[in-house]
Amino acid sequence: MQRALDFDKTPALGVPLPFLLNVPLFGLLAGLLATWAGPQAFLSRWDAATLALTHLWTLGILGSAMLGASIQILAVACNVPIAAARPVARTTHALLTLGTLALAGGFLWWSPTAWLGAIGLLAAAFALYLLSVGVALWRHRKTVYKGAKEILVPVRGALAALGLTVLMGLVMAGSLGLGLSLPAWVGSHILWGLLGWGGLLLMAMSFQLLPIFQLTELYPKSLTRWLPLLVPGLLVAWSALDASSGLPHLMRETVELLLVGAYLAWIGTSLQRLWARKRPTAEATTLFWFTSLTCLLACAPAWVWLRHGQALQAPMVLGVLLIVGGLGAVVHGMLYKIVPFLLWKHAQDAIIIPDRDPAQVRVYLKVLPKMAEYIPVRAAQAHWACYTLMTASWLLAAAGWAPATRAAGPLLLLSAALLAWNLGCALRRYRKALRDAAALPHHQITPYIPVVPGR
Ligand code: HEM
Numbered sequence: 001m002q003r004a005l006d007f008d009k010t011p012a013l014g015v016p017l018p019f020l021l022n023v024p025l026f027g028l029l030a031g032l033l034a035t036w037a038g039p040q041a042f043l044s045r046w047d048a049a050t051l052a053l054t055h056l057w058t059l060g061i062l063g064s065a066m067l068g069a070s071i072q073i074l075a076v077a078c079n080v081p082i083a084a085a086r087p088v089a090r091t092t093h094a095l096l097t098l099g100t101l102a103l104a105g106g107f108l109w110w111s112p113t114a115w116l117g118a119i120g121l122l123a124a125a126f127a128l129y130l131l132s133v134g135v136a137l138w139r140h141r142k143t144v145y146k147g148a149k150e151i152l153v154p155v156r157g158a159l160a161a162l163g164l165t166v167l168m169g170l171v172m173a174g175s176l177g178l179g180l181s182l183p184a185w186v187g188s189h190i191l192w193g194l195l196g197w198g199g200l201l202l203m204a205m206s207f208q209l210l211p212i213f214q215l216t217e218l219y220p221k222s223l224t225r226w227l228p229l230l231v232p233g234l235l236v237a238w239s240a241l242d243a244s245s246g247l248p249h250l251m252r253e254t255v256e257l258l259l260v261g262a263y264l265a266w267i268g269t270s271l272q273r274l275w276a277r278k279r280p281t282a283e284a285t286t287l288f289w290f291t292s293l294t295c296l297l298a299c300a301p302a303w304v305w306l307r308h309g310q311a312l313q314a315p316m317v318l319g320v321l322l323i324v325g326g327l328g329a330v331v332h333g334m335l336y337k338i339v340p341f342l343l344w345k346h347a348q349d350a351i352i353i354p355d356r357d358p359a360q361v362r363v364y365l366k367v368l369p370k371m372a373e374y375i376p377v378r379a380a381q382a383h384w385a386c387y388t389l390m391t392a393s394w395l396l397a398a399a400g401w402a403p404a405t406r407a408a409g410p411l412l413l414l415s416a417a418l419l420a421w422n423l424g425c426a427l428r429r430y431r432k433a434l435r436d437a438a439a440l441p442h443h444q445i446t447p448y449i450p451v452v453p454g455r
Contacts, residue, residue: 006145009075013346015089019068020335022097024423026060027416033104035409042397042405045315052107057323058193059100059122065331066201067092067129069338074136074155077208078148082136088128095125103173115177119170126166133159154204154228161196161232165189188239195259196235198327200228202292205330206270213337214286215278219269227266234259253307260300267296284380288333291388295325316398325391332387332419339423340374343430351437367436374426383418390415 030053034041037049044050071089074080082088099121106114137156144152168189175182207224210216234255241252271293274286282290299321306314347368390411396404 006076006079007341007345009079009081010342010345011071011075011081011085011089013342015085016068016072016338017342018093019064019071019089019096020339021423022064022068022093023061023331023335024416024420026056026064026100027412027419029060029104030056031409031411031413031416033108033409034412038409039397039402039405042316042400042408044312045319048107048110050316052104054319054323055100055103055107057328059096059103062198062323062327062331063100064093064096065334066198067096069205069331069334070133070155070201072338072342073205073208074133077145078140078152078155079143079145080136080140080152082132083139084132088132092125092129092132095121095128099125106173106176112177112179115173119173119177122166123170126162130159130163148208150224150228151204151208154200154207157228157232158197158200158204161192161200161235165193165197168192187242191238192235194322194327195263196232198322199263200231202327202330203228203231203266205334206266209334209337210270210273210277210289213279214274214289216273217276219273223265223269227262230262231259234262256303256307260303263296264300267293271297283377284336284384285333287381287384288329288336288387291384291391292326292329292333295321295329295391299326313398313400317395320391320394320398324394329387329391332383335419335423336375336380339426340371343374343426344369344371347430347433347437350434363440364437367440368433369429374429375422379418379422379425383415383422386411386415386418 033049033053033056037053040047041049041053045054068089071082071085074082075085099118102114102118102121105111106118137152168183168185172182172185172189174180207219211218238252238255238259241247241255270289274289274293277286279286299318302314302318302321305311306318351364351368390408393404393408393411397408
């Protein structure tokens with residue numbers, strides 16, 4: 001009963017697009033920082049540059065893309081549009097962008113002023129976003145599409161996990177800013193952020209988007225029903241055990257083992273479904289999914305290494321597998337689906353043909369590019385190859401291989417530049433399509449024209 005999208009509910013282009021364009025922007029910034037820091041960035045997870053890099057990735061790249069994509073997916077897949085989407089998105093985007101820069105600056109220069117600034121900006125960004133989405137979920141609870149109910153459970157879980165992650169992050173940043181001792185919440189902050197927010201959102205997207213875009217079989221009902229409930233339950237149990245002193249470590253590790261098992265069930269099913277998909281060609285999005293799921297699969301042995309080895313590199317490798325490989329690859333793959341679709345849809349919507357004259361419709365459709373023409377397949381696949389190479393270099397760097405610590409930054413710069421180029425070309429095609437259509441007689445056009453970098 002899943003899997004339909006109502007494209008007429010697509011929000012204005014100016015709502016999700018700025019969030020999505022943050023991905024190459026923060027990719028370039030993280031690439032510059034990793035290039036400048038070099039081996040230092042991979043020495044210790046508590047190094048200033050490493051913490052700044054972590055948040056350029058989690059908030060700047062993953063956070064921006066996921067907030068933008070969620071607004072879009074809630075509207076088209078669930079019939080949950082947020083009210084006043086344009087001002088909410090614009091304000092959230094500005095606050096999130098500035099707040100992430102301030103937080104990264106706080107870590108880099110160990111600056112209380114930057115931390116306190118970041119707290120104000122990020123608290124406002126997430127409060128506005130979560131409130132708007134929360135109100136939309138409540139207001140539209142009775143008109144949610146029938147097939148979308150299953151994905152709303154993991155989406156709600158992901159949003160609650162995001163709220164908790166942010167809250168813990170803000171309190172920790174506040175403690176750093178005010179020079180107080182740090183509450184021992186880092187473990188929970190990481191787990192709720194990566195396995196709660198990131199993991200559950202990925203799960204929700206896979207339930208909905210893999211069957212539609214990759215023509216895979218539907219996920220088993222038992223899995224879509226129970227996993228999105230099991231994961232938050234295990235996270236609550238983990239945090240409770242982590243907060244109680246005197247209990248044997250084994251209890252917490254058992255919960256971790258169950259979490260690994262729960263995610264392995266989802267990863268195994270997703271890989272099997274993707275492998276047996278009915279769409280024969282592997283477009284860039286499919287390839288990014290494979291990179292992501294392979295990295296997520298590798299998290300299981302990395303977790304065993306973390307728990308049963310003493311190596312300082314183990315948490316770094318696990319972090320890179322989750323952030324750069326698992327979540328980052330899907331976010332990048334998603335861009336190659338969402339951005340061409342948004343531009344194609346809005347180019348069509350921008351043109352109002354008087355009386356819907358079929359002859360005129362044909363003329364207009366001829367000047368508008370097809371969806372696949374916005375970003376050529378080869379360009380997207382080349383970017384996937386570069387992204388996967390970059391992920392491998394980050395993994396080797398995290399594992400302590402010196403040459404990779406020098407290559408990781410430049411490779412991220414290259415990957416982000418390729419993405420910026422591909423998205424820039426798509427935006428130029430969109431603007432050209434609108435101009436070509438405007439040159440035709442008897443037109444009425446109401447376009448949203450984004451600013452294309454470098455033009
Ligand atoms: C308002 C947003 C956030 C703030 C203010 C924030 C702040 C912080 C702070 C203060 C630390 C601890 C630094 C230390 O111990 O010295 C930290 C660590 C961390 N945060 Fe966040 N955070 C935020 C959002 C997120 C999100 C959304 C994620 C993941 C999805 C995330 C992932 C991490 C990770 C992985 C670490 C550990 C870094 C490491 O071990 O190298 N943070 N964060």
